[in-house]
Amino acid sequence: MNQTRGLLATQGIAKAYGPVVALRSVDMTVRRGEIHALLGANGAGKSTLVKILAGVQPADAGEVFVDGRSVRFRTPADAINAGIATVFQDPALIPDLTVAQNLRLSRVDERELRTWLDRFGLGNLDMDALVRELPLETLRIVDLARAVARSPHVLLLDEITAALTADQAARVFDFLREWRAQGRSAVLITHRLAEVMRICDQATILRDGCNVAELVTAEVDEHQLVEAMLGAPVERMTQTVRDTARDTASSRRLGETTLEVRGLTDRHQVRNVSFAVRSGEILGLVALEGQGQDRLFDLLAGARQPVAGEIRVDGRPCHFRSPYDAVRRGVVLVPGDRLIALLPNQSVHHNLALPLFNHPRRWWRIPADERPRVQRAIERLSIDVRAASQVRRLSGGNQQKVVLGRWLVSGFRTLLCFDPTRGIDIQTKREIYALLREIAAQGAAIVLYTSELAEISLVCDRVLIMHDGRIVDEQDAASATESSLLKAAHGLEVVV
Secondary structure, three states, rough: OOHHHOOEEEEEEEEEEEEEEEEEEEEEEEEEOOEEEEEOOOOOOHHHHHHOOOOOOOEEEEEEOOOOOEOOOOOOOHHHOEEEEEEEEOOOOOOOOHHHHHHHHHHHOHHHHHHHHHHHHOOOOOOEEEEEHOHHHHHHHHHHHHHHHHOEEEEEEEOOOOOOOOOHHHHHHHHHHHHOOOOOOOEOOOOOHHHHHHHHOOOEEEEEEEEEEEEEHOOOOOOHHHHHHHHHOOOOOHHHHHHHHHHHHOOOOOOEEEEEEEEEEEEOOOOOOEEEEEEOOOEEEEOOOOOOHHHHHHHHHOOOOOEEEEEEOOOOOEEOOOHHHHHHEEEEEEOOOHHHHHOOOOOOOHHHHHHOOOOOOHHHOHHHHHHHHHHHHHHHHOOOOOOOOOHOOOOHHHHHHHHHHHHHHHHEEEEEOOOOOOOOOHHHHHOOOHHHHHHOOOEEEEEOOOOOOOHHHOOEEEEEEEEEEEHHHHHHHHOOOOHHHHHHHHHOOOOO
16 A cells, blocks of 8 residues: 555554454555545544544554654654544543533633634534533534534544434535645545535445455445445345334234323424324434424433423323333333443443332342343344443444343333434444334334435334424325425425
8 A cells, every 4th residue: 555645644553452352354445535435433543543543542453644654653642742632432521510621621712613603503502511411513613613623634533424414414524625626635424325425525334353355436336335334235124124113014013092282382392393203113213413402302312301291101101300200101212312221331231120220229230030121122132242340342333232132131111212313324224213113113103303215214213303392294104205394394384
């Protein structure tokens, strides 16, 4: 490999965490003025490579080159000084500090940062707001603005659009085109292959910790990318998954209403929301950023309390003073940020069994009669337990399986899923689709918010559209199109 051709390049990068080999040998070249996709299934080593390039972790072997010079990053500051800025998959902000306090710690010029926040549609952001009070999509944009304000030569973007709505993502793509035109480069990790075809010039494919292909995106299609990632020819998955979903839906029998909402209202973004979901049904929810969908799920899960309206479970009115009250009534949540649902330094088994530790005498001891249920959940979801001692060492897809599997162990009546496939690979997505359909077929009710409109017809029976805190439309999921969903999400009338 001629390393002098690349603005950023790696050669033979390897990294292991005890018995888990994350990277075996990775060669990648990112040229000046290029948007470069880094692709692979969950566990392929993408995020590990980004952490090495960002100076967060050292490589066990191999070299990194910047503008043809071999470099070694001992700290993130070394990478920043070399002209590399990173936006990680999870917000790199301290939750209990304000936005302004976090930025002061970062030593980023506030005027420059505000310029970029305005560019990305957050010009009115309250800098005195606590980070933990802000939605995930806002934190992602703050992280991006902070990275760009450093004026780097290379941006490393790990799933930057996974938590963003379509209009926010469009702003990011417009920015990246201008960034490329200035002769700067970016590495984009994404599981949304349409984004790769839309914005990227080259793609490096990782599989089992090695780079297996480097492709020019203009010369391939999405299906060839998937084949390279999975290592074998694959069928055109979308139609297969959709046909399976319809077959499953037709064989499902809807039962009684398990969860009903009447006139639910909070002090901020949820206004007079009413709907019902039945046993055996998967109800989708679509909304643009900031329309109240996250607040609505918090209300349903007991994390916030309404100022008006009513939640009914199995026909009986309920007042959830905490998530524990909701769980006791069989209403459980898979949150949009999987890290807040996990104990990262604890084992897979203890994370799966967490709902069982609801009494001091049982704290941290998995009852013997519950252990088989924990093991069945691991097997049912094919969770990778090679790093079983610490769940933080799992890939994002396996972490999400743990969050879902927890409720398979403890049981529930209604499952609230907030963007459960965000930032995971196509194979794991397909596994989660199948699991949700299986759960519904067994009699549970599911409410699913997704930022990927294509998922609606793959998984859901019907879909509600939320705009400005209200439910403004309902559509049959099988006949809903991205166009009809987007029009309703923007508050426009959909002509049938």
